[in-house]
Amino acid sequence: MNGSTGTKKIKFIAIGAFDGMHRAHQELFKRAEAIVVIEKGNAQLTPGKVRCEFTKLPCYFFHLKDIKQLDARGFLHLLQEKFPNLQKIVIGYDFAFGKDRKYSIKDLQELFDGEVEVVPEIKIDGISVHSRVIKEFIKEGKIEEANKLLGRPYMIEGKVVKGQGIGKEKLVPTINLQVHNFLLPKEGVYATKTQIDGKIYKSVTFIGHRITTDGSFAVETHILESFEGEPKSARIYFYAFLRPNKAFDSLDALKRQIMQDIQKAKVVLEQV
Structure with a gap:
């Protein structure tokens, strides 16, 4: 569990899996003093404690494997034991809990003496703000749509x-990343920004199999600004899908395409 605020002082909590910490989740957080994350171990948009970076509220983690055998009364007792002055529980419209999501909002309302505030479905441009929807957009390379919901x-x-x-010698220099737990966007080239050692650089990023060269899968980002150094880690922020992955007849043809990708990325990044 994580958080700096003493749990005895906390009266209002928001509960959920909160993968994404997206705009609908933020509506729950506005009504709470702390966040209780039910960690299922399959978060891909904001895995693990990455979630804590997208809120100012203290975060507390309950791992599903530790609580899934609890019935509704046992789960509520656990919450009240952790937050002895609990007065309000904030949940989303589709909240369910317990083994196989057996228990519903109604069960929580019947058992809890305090207030259970249910935040209704949030839609943007008619689209439900939901982690499942955001993941589908990302898999399809629809980055602008995903970002709008996030x-x-x-x-x-x-x-x-x-x-x-090959990049540094014959194409353009890139930083290659080994990524775990995060959902990777559709194979292709993206306008991005890359964060290294706390500083953010404009960049263009390739994700996919290097079918023109060795065929291996890669996540590689080319920094568009002056950069030197050998970082140990990096973050990539996605802004737009530029083109799908494709094979080229030669490295020269690939390099010409990369130059075009860079110009497109610069245009996109000028506007964000």
Whole structure:
């Protein structure tokens, strides 16, 4: 569990899996003093404690494997034990809990002496703000649509690893990332920003199989600004899908395309 605020003082909590910490989740947080994350271990938009970076509220984690055998009364007792002055529980319209999501909002309302505030479905441009919807957009390369529901640019992070070496010598220099736990967007080229050691640089990023060269899968980002150094890790923020992954007849043809990608990325990034 994580958080700096003493739990005895906390009266209002928001509960959920909160993968994404998106705009609908933020509506719950406006009504709470702390966040209780039910960690299922399958978060891909904001895995683990990455969630804590997208809120000013203290975050407390309950791992599903530790609580899934509890019935509704046992789950509520656990919450009240952790937050002895609990007066209000804030949940989303589709909240369910317990083994196989057996228990509903109605069960929580019947058992809890305090207030259960249910935040209704949030829609933007007629689209439900839901982690499932955002994930589908990302898988399809629809970055602008995903970002609109997230309320921020989609981000991944990873460890910097050694690349195949062709980029710096014959194409453009890139930083190669090994990414775990985060959902990767559709294969292709993206206008991005890359954060290294706290500083953010404009960049263009490729995700996919390097079908023109060695065929291996890669996440590699080319920094568009002056940059030197050998970072150990990096974050990539996605702004727009530029083109799908495709094969080229030669490295020269690939390089010409990369130059075009860079110009497109610069145009996009001038506007964000």
